[in-house]
Amino acid sequence: MDTGDPRRIGPYEVLGRLGIGGQGTVYLARGEAGRVAIKVIHAQGAADPRARRRFADEVAIASRVPRAYTAMIIDAAIDRDQPYIVSEYVEGPSLQELVDTHGPLTGSALERLATYMATALAAIHGAGVIHRDLKPANVIVGPDGPRVVDFGVARALEASAAVTTTVGTPGYLAPEQVGGGDDAEVGPPADVHAWAGTVYFAATGKAPFAGNNVAVIINRVLTVTPDVGAISEPLRSLIADCLAKNPARRPSTMELLGRLVGLRTDTAQATVLRTASLPATLGTLKETTTLGSGPAADIVIHGEGIAPAHATVRKVSAGYRLHDHSGGLGTFIDGRPVLYATLRSGDRFTIGTAVLRLTEAGELERVRLGRRPAVRWWLLLLLVAAVVLTVIVVVTGQ
Numbered sequence: 001m002d003t004g005d006p007r008r009i010g011p012y013e014v015l016g017r018l019g020i021g022g023q024g025t026v027y028l029a030r031g032e033a034g035r036v037a038i039k040v041i042h043a044q045g046a047a048d049p050r051a052r053r054r055f056a057d058e059v060a061i062a063s064r065v066p067r068a069y070t071a072m073i074i075d076a077a078i079d080r081d082q083p084y085i086v087s088e089y090v091e092g093p094s095l096q097e098l099v100d101t102h103g104p105l106t107g108s109a110l111e112r113l114a115t116y117m118a119t120a121l122a123a124i125h126g127a128g129v130i131h132r133d134l135k136p137a138n139v140i141v142g143p144d145g146p147r148v149v150d151f152g153v154a155r156a157l158e159a160s161a162a163v164t165t166t167v168g169t170p171g172y173l174a175p176e177q178v179g180g181g182d183d184a185e186v187g188p189p190a191d192v193h194a195w196a197g198t199v200y201f202a203a204t205g206k207a208p209f210a211g212n213n214v215a216v217i218i219n220r221v222l223t224v225t226p227d228v229g230a231i232s233e234p235l236r237s238l239i240a241d242c243l244a245k246n247p248a249r250r251p252s253t254m255e256l257l258g259r260l261v262g263l264r265t266d267t268a269q270a271t272v273l274r275t276a277s278l279p280a281t282l283g284t285l286k287e288t289t290t291l292g293s294g295p296a297a298d299i300v301i302h303g304e305g306i307a308p309a310h311a312t313v314r315k316v317s318a319g320y321r322l323h324d325h326s327g328g329l330g331t332f333i334d335g336r337p338v339l340y341a342t343l344r345s346g347d348r349f350t351i352g353t354a355v356l357r358l359t360e361a362g363e364l365e366r367v368r369l370g371r372r373p374a375v376r377w378w379l380l381l382l383l384v385a386a387v388v389l390t391v392i393v394v395v396t397g398q
Contacts (some may be wrong), residue, residue, distance in 0.1 A: 009038050009084055010077055015345055019137075028089060036074060036088045039150070040082050059085060065127040068325060069120035071140065071149040084313045086318075091145045095202060096136035104205045111260070113139075113146055114199045114235060119310070119325055120148035121195060125188045125253050132186065132193035135172040136201050144314075144323060170217040171207040172197045175245050177216045184379055189247035196242035203231045208243065234259075261300045261310060299364065301330070301352030309352030313364060319344060320358060325349075 004012035005027070006014055012029035020028045022042040074077040075256055095113070100107070105113060117139060124131055131138075131151045138150045170178060174193035177186055197208040208226040211217040227244060230234045238259055244250050251259065253380045301309040309330030314321045320343040324331035332350040343349070345360045348367055355367040 006040075009040065012036065012038060014038075024084075029086075033074065035085050035089045037071065037149075038084050038086050040084045042082065061128055065124050065129060065151060068145060068323075069116055069145075070151060071147050071393050084273070087149065090140040090142040090149065092140050092142040094137050095139040095141060095146065095198065098141050099136065099202055099205055103382060105202045110199070110235065113202055114195075115257075116146040116258045116325075117148060117195055117198065118145075118253070118260050120151075121188075121191050121255050124148070125191070130187060131191045131194070132177070133169060134191055135169045136198055137169075139198060144321075170214050170221065171209045171211075171217065173221060174247065175222050176247055179222045187247070188253050189250045190232065190241050192250045192253060193244075193247070195256070196239045197226075199235065200226060200228065200239055200243075202233070203239075204237070211360055262299060273381045298353055299355050299356070311351050312359065315362060320362065327370075342354065 005017055005025075005083045008014060008028065009029060010311050012031045015028045015035070017025065018037060024039045024326065027038045028219055029036055029038050037092050052104050056076070059073060059076040059078075063076075065072070071088045071090050073085060077084050093101070104110075117134075121131070121134070129151055130175055131148070133150060138148060140147045140149055172194045174186070174190040177190055200206075200208045204206065209220040209224065210219050211220055224247070225240075225245075228243075231239060238251075238256070242250050242256065299311050299313070310325040312323045312325065314323065322331065322333075322338065322341040322343050324337075324339050331353055333341055333347075338349075341349070343358050345358055345362075348355060348357045350356075356364050357367050
């Protein structure tokens with residue numbers, strides 16, 4: 001840390017600086033709940049009490065976002081010269097750092113990143129929050145996969161009367177954010193546009209709208225359509241649709257997620273496990289490579305509506321790790337919804353309309369419901385016999 005960095009922020013002990021950006025400085029700190037990330041907002045002279053109340057309201061809304069694919073907001077302090085936001089600390093490089101160091105992503109790793117990010121957006125938008133600054137630096141690739149961070153912060157900053165410039169990173173902003181005027185409506189379609197730009201970077205190693213100054217970048221955001229020819233289908237068409245200049249022409253967040261979980265590439269088809277035990281009507285089961293760890297079985301169970309039940313079983317050192325991607329609503333063990341669980345060979349769990357079992361070989365198979373126990377058939381036969389005997393007695397008696 002520099003000599004000017006704080007040693008404590010509120011009740012938190014500062015351990016080091018994680019980064020600095022246009023919105024604020026992020027520190028690694030320790031509190032009662034363990035290690036956390038604290039973003040200290042740059043001083044903007046936000047002395048207006050109404051601005052601080054709006055800031056508090058925005059952060060309170062953002063704190064309700066499920067944390068399966070996000071870094072959950074834990075705490076916030078609004079009554080300081082420099083407000084701060086405390087969130088869950090996710091250990092790992094940002095997507096920006098990962099691609100800069102190791103190069104672009106391809107195949108299942110790219111598809112998994114795209115799906116994780118879309119699921120995070122669905123959760124964020126479902127809580128009534130718009131991210132407004134989704135970019136590679138705000139996607140942290142943790143040990144259990146990518147997490148989206150800094151959601152709600154841009155909106156909270158825009159709520160401050162002291163902030164008069166566009167909040168966000170120009171190369172990943174939507175046209176309506178940079179050229180729509182003060183009355184332009186910025187909603188979920190802006191995040192969908194940013195999702196496409198971030199996946200474009202992950203696939204190519206280049207920002208979708210690059211330039212040597214902000215004016216050039218903004219002009220390209222408004223007028224240039226990025227060349228997605230280097231990205232393989234089916235992601236290519238989806239990214240192109242999401243980069244539409246007109247927000248009304250972009251797919252909604254749930255449409256985006258629905259199209260992603262329906263992806264069937266040649267690679268995925270070649271690695272389908274036990275498709276006979278998981279018919280297409282129930283979903284797909286495929287072995288892939290995750291960004292954060294090793295082989296995993298990715299399960300998608302299509303139900304009513306666009307959003308399916310979605311979970312992953314991943315091989316870890318301690319055995320197998322179940323991670324529900326439906327906010328604890330799609331996966332159940334012993335009738336209880338779960339987000340995370342440790343599985344052992346032979347364990348059963350329910351996802352959507354399917355009951356699955358983890359085999360000794362570490363594969364997943366559908367548990368077929370057995371036929372009615374034989375005792376039920378015997379009872380039925382006895383009942384029929386009793387009825388027949390009664391009829392005979394009545395007839396004979398007459």
